[in-house]
Amino acid sequence: MPTKIEKDEISGQQTTGHEWDGIKELDTPMPKWWLYTFYATILFSAVYFVLFPSVPFVNSYFGGILGYNQREDVARRMEEAAAEQAPFMQRVAAATLEEIRGNPELLTYAQIGGRIAFNNNCAPCHQVGGAGARGYPNLADDDWLWGGRLEDIHKTIQYGIRNSDERSRQSAMPRYGADRILDQKQIGEVAEYVLSLSGRAEDAERAARGAQVFAEQCVACHGERGEGNRELGAPDLTNAIWLYGGDRRSIVETIYNARNGAMPAWEGRLDAATIKMLSVYVHALGGGE
Amino acid sequence: MKAAADEREHEDIVAAGRPKVVETPAGPLYASRVRIYPRGISGFYRNIKWGVLAVCLAIYYVTPWIRFDRGPGAPDQAVLLDITNARGYFFWIEIWPQEIYYLTGLLLIGAVGLFLVSSLFGRLWCGYTCPQTVWTDLFMLVERWIEGERHQRMRLDRAPMSAAKFARKSAKHAAWLLISLATGGAWIFYFNDAPTTMVEVLTGQSSLKLYFFVGLFTATTYVLAGFAREQVCTYMCPWPRFQAAMLDEQTLTVTYQAWRGEPRGKHKQGDSWEGRGDCVDCRACIAVCPTGIDIRDGMQLECIGCGLCIDACNDIMGKVGRPRELITFATLASQAERAKGHEAPYRLLRPRTIIYATMLVAVSGAMLAALLLRADVTLTVIRDRLPLFVTLSDGSIRNGYTVKIGNKAHEEREFRVLLDGAAVAGAEVSLGEAAGVSGESVAVRADSVGTVRVYARLERAAVTAESLPVDIVLLDRTGREVARERTVFRGPAGRP
Known part of the structure; x- marks a missing residue:
């Protein structure tokens, strides 16, 4: 602090007494409006500290005298949203799948709600839009392992595939190579025959030998002409769609180790109305029957 | 003080409109507001100003109450x-949010129109129609x-505060607040x-949001027209x-005809x-000025x-028996000529005004054309990105599109969706299951957007x-x- 108050000649303002290379700093007071705004914010923070959660303790915190809690706020808003949806959800729950299809309002609601539920629950495996991935069926095409009618899809979602729920869709392909049911040569021949079903065989003689093995081992599930069986989730081997790859190497690998993909049961995880909405949504992805 | 300073400055002004030379002051640049007490006046321009004020206020208050029948399901407010x-x-x-460019066009017309009027007649907008002027004038009244x-x-x-002063002041602020409200x-x-x-607002049943906006615009009106006044024009x-x-120099502005007025001075009756x-x-001109300036200083920002x-x-010229229009609407060019004793006609057609007028006609024309050719159907196509395409069991390729159809008409309408393009001539089109879809056509409700999934299937070959x-x-x-939108059909890489 300078002992003598020095006034600037031009502005008449007093200086701080600091000088740098002949330039002196004016001791200009804060603008009043700024200062009062600043005091107001201090006052605001003090009030806020008392009213709202503020001081953290070791295992808890001071919750504020208003008792406000963001977590409760979110929960309340979720409840409000659910309450607004409730009339629709009740109607969806009460209606049959065909009734939902026939009612424009419910159909739109189910398709939008189904999309949200799908993206939250199904998209990790089946991808957004049901695009699918290797081992996870594409839900937008016209090939269905367990059936593509609305009620088939509903049942698959409800109980799942090859899981611990006894109502789930069950079937198992033997591990022909790993369990030594067929030898390497036979597996190669069956693969050749399977390729021939979609017109891609390179060796007709091997394919003919494979046909015999196929007749003994595979027809029970995949059918005499390899057309598949939806009761057992046995894929159609004659078409262009291959869940685990349609090249020779992938087919050999499938026969050797089997695949037996699984899907969880969603009953119990999702409510009945959501499962219905999911069914309607998946059915409308493009391949519904 | 100020008057004396004004006197000194006047001597520097030789011809009207010559810019004032202002020396950079040594002290602080901030100047406190000098309170303005405009005197009431009557006359030709005041009458026009009252008329414009009445019309503007009437438009503002009456417009929302005009009814316009649009049929059922649509509001009847004009x-x-x-x-x-x-x-x-x-x-x-009736415009949809996607058509906000109509508003842009309206603003463009407003801007160019303002340019044209300003280049012809100066700040008519500021003096007569600007809401700041209208409401300030009303508050001053x-x-x-x-x-x-x-x-x-x-x-x-x-005067010191007294009961009478308090009563008058309270009455004024109450009246201002009522107008603001x-x-x-x-x-x-x-x-x-x-x-x-x-009804809702008056009975207290309206939403907090509405009360907030009423309060906001009440507050801005009260502050801007009651207190800020000419400072809005000068600083904001x-x-x-x-x-x-x-x-x-050919623009009509309020001009003090210095060649006629100077040298000025007090005049006693009977003097030569x-x-x-x-x-x-x-100083009557200063007393009535709503921004408190001396017009004799020439053209000014304020x-x-x-x-x-x-x-x-x-008014004064009439009383002292001199010709009227010492202060008048005139151009800089005409003043320069008159100072030399010549007459100068007002030139309406100038490159500037022609350009502004052309722009105004062009923008208005484009807007009018856009409005007349406005389609009452909009089509938006969103191609599926996941899956990009779907291989069907017979090997053919299918693409999915989400098609949004905006039906701007006030009746439900049915549309058919087709695919057109030489490359996809053999494509088979089907519509996804959705509300309003029946077979090949989709019905879209009145004044809304319908969404339908469109599938196009093409043989692999x-x-x-x-x-x-x-x-x-x-x-x-x-x-x-009625509408067409370009998109693509995606398939696997490589030839079949």
Whole structure:
């Protein structure tokens, strides 16, 4: 602090007494409006500290005298949203799948709600839009392992595939190579025959030998002409769609180790109305029957 | 002090309009506001200003109450910006949010129109029609009614607080607040159905949001028209700053005819007018000025071009028996000529005005054409990105598109969706299951957007490239094409 108050000649303002290379700093007071705004914010923070959660303790915190809690706020808003949806959800729950299809309002609601539920629950495996991935069926095409009618899809979602729920869709392909049911040569021949079903065989003689093995081992599930069986989730081997790859190497690998993909049961995880909405949504992805 | 300074400066002004030379002051640049007490005046320009004020206020308050029948299911308010339902109604025009460019066009017309008017007649907008001017004028009128004329108001402000002063001041602020409340209240009617909103607001049943906006516009009206006044024009508004680019020496502005008025001086009845100007230095022009300036200093940023000083001066000129229009609407060029004793005609046609007029006609024409050719159907195609395409069991390729059809008509309409393009000639089209879809056609409800999934299937052999151009075409019930949107058909890489 300078002992003598020095006034600037031009502005008449007093200086701080600091000088740098002949330039002196004016001791200009804060603008009043700024200062009062600043005091107001201090006052605001003090009030806020008392009213709202503020001081953290070791295992808890001071919750504020208003008792406000963001977590409760979110929960309340979720409840409000659910309450607004409730009339629709009740109607969806009460209606049959065909009734939902026939009612424009419910159909739109189910398709939008189904999309949200799908993206939250199904998209990790089946991808957004049901695009699918290797081992996870594409839900937008016209090939269905367990059936593509609305009620088939509903049942698959409800109980799942090859899981611990006894109502789930069950079937198992033997591990022909790993369990030594067929030898390497036979597996190669069956693969050749399977390729021939979609017109891609390179060796007709091997394919003919494979046909015999196929007749003994595979027809029970995949059918005499390899057309598949939806009761057992046995894929159609004659078409262009291959869940685990349609090249020779992938087919050999499938026969050797089997695949037996699984899907969880969603009953119990999702409510009945959501499962219905999911069914309607998946059915409308493009391949519904 | 100020008057003396003004006197000194006047000597520097040789011809009207010559810019004032202002020396950079040594002290602080901040100047406290000098309170302005405009005197009441009557006359030609004042009458025009009252008329414009009445018309502007009437338009503002009455417009939301005009009804316009649009049939069932649509609001019957002629001018309504329905934010909740995202529709703008202007009599027979109805715009959707996607058509906000109509608003852009309107603003363009407004801007170019303002340029044209400004280059021809100066700041008519500022002086007569700007809301700041209109409401300030209204507030000043109320002030004059309650607190009296200029000298009475000045005396009242200087007087110590008393019961009488408090009563007058309270009455004035109450009246101002009432006007502000009516202004803020009318604002919300442009965004909500006026009759129902009026009842709701008055009975306390309206939403907090609406009360907030009423309060907000009440507060801004009260502060801007009651207190900020000419400071809005001088310090806040950008228009005075760049209007200089619109004006030229042929623009009509409020002008003190210095060649006639100078040298000024007090004049006693019976004195000769020889060797002196007509200006008797009565300062009436300053007393009536709503921005408190001296028009005799020439063209100034603060001048809003209202012409009240003309009325004031004409009044005085009549009394002292000199010709009227010492202060008048005139151009810089004409003043320069008259100072030399010549007459100068007013030139309406100048490159500047021709360019502005051409722009105005072009923009208005484009807007009118856009409005007349406005389609009542919109088509938006969103190609599926996941899956990009689907291989079907027979090997053919299918693409999915989400097609959004906006039906701007007030009736439900049916559309057919087709695929058009040489590359996809054999494509098979089907519509996804959705509300309104039946077979090949989709019904879209009145004044809404319908969404439908469109699937296009093409034999693998026909998919000759990763991306094939394709148009999605919308036909109405009669088979007429109403909309078309270009997109692509995607397939696997490599030739089949």
